[in-house]
Amino acid sequence: MKHEILVSFGRKVQMRRKELKLSQEQLAEEAGLHRTYIGMIERAEKNVTLVNIEKIAKALKISIPELF
Amino acid sequence: MKHEILVSFGRKVQMRRKELKLSQEQLAEEAGLHRTYIGMIERAEKNVTLVNIEKIAKALKISIPELF
Numbered sequence: 001m002k003h004e005i006l007v008s009f010g011r012k013v014q015m016r017r018k019e020l021k022l023s024q025e026q027l028a029e030e031a032g033l034h035r036t037y038i039g040m041i042e043r044a045e046k047n048v049t050l051v052n053i054e055k056i057a058k059a060l061k062i063s064i065p066e067l068f
Numbered sequence: 069m070k071h072e073i074l075v076s077f078g079r080k081v082q083m084r085r086k087e088l089k090l091s092q093e094q095l096a097e098e099a100g101l102h103r104t105y106i107g108m109i110e111r112a113e114k115n116v117t118l119v120n121i122e123k124i125a126k127a128l129k130i131s132i133p134e135l136f
Contacts, residue, residue, distance in 0.1 A: 005122045005132075049115040054073045064073075065133030 006044035009053075012067050014042045016060045031059035074112035077121075080135050082110045084128045099127035 017027050017038075024038040031038070032055055040046040041056070048056075057064045085095050085106075092106040099106070100123055108114040109124070116124075125132045 003119050003122075005118055009118060047117040047119050049117050050073055050077060050121065051071050051115050053118065054071075064136040068132040 002044045003047070006047060009048065009067060010042040010044040013038075013056060013060065016062060016067075017042075020060065027056075027059055031055040070112045071115070074115060077116065077135060078110040078112045081106070081124060081128065084130060084135075085110075088128065095124075095127055099123040 013027075017024070022030070024042070025035045028035040028038045031052075033052060037046065037052075038056075041048055053064060053067065057067055060067075081095075085092070090098070092110070093103045096103040096106045099120075101120060105114065105120075106124075109116055121132060121135065125135055128135075
């Protein structure tokens with residue numbers, strides 16, 4: 001059973017990424033993360049760390065609270 | 069060099085914990101985490117994961133965005 005917090009985080013990352021018309025690869029590059037990592041985040045398969053949450057928020061040009 | 073985001077997160081956890089007059093042990097028990105883990109979070113020695121951020125926020129009776 002997936003953690004609800006990871007599911008909702010993944011959904012918000014995906015929503016914002018699509019708003020910016022970025023592919024997972026482009027977001028990964030912008031955030032300095034591996035391409036497959038972004039896919040795993042969006043599918044709630046990764047218990048993301050705070051340092052990476054910050055990298056993703058910066059790459060999505062939003063603040064961390066906006067991802068929750 | 070410690071990640072600034074971990075330093076600021078640790079500071080907010082400690083501030084809110086003291087507001088509630090909880091010891092690190094009491095917060096750890098409330099959050100279902102190890103006693104030393106809370107100390108490490110407050111000293112920015114741990115790259116905390118999202119599942120644990122949620123546990124800490126719930127134990128501190130605040131929402132996740134309020135910790136950022």
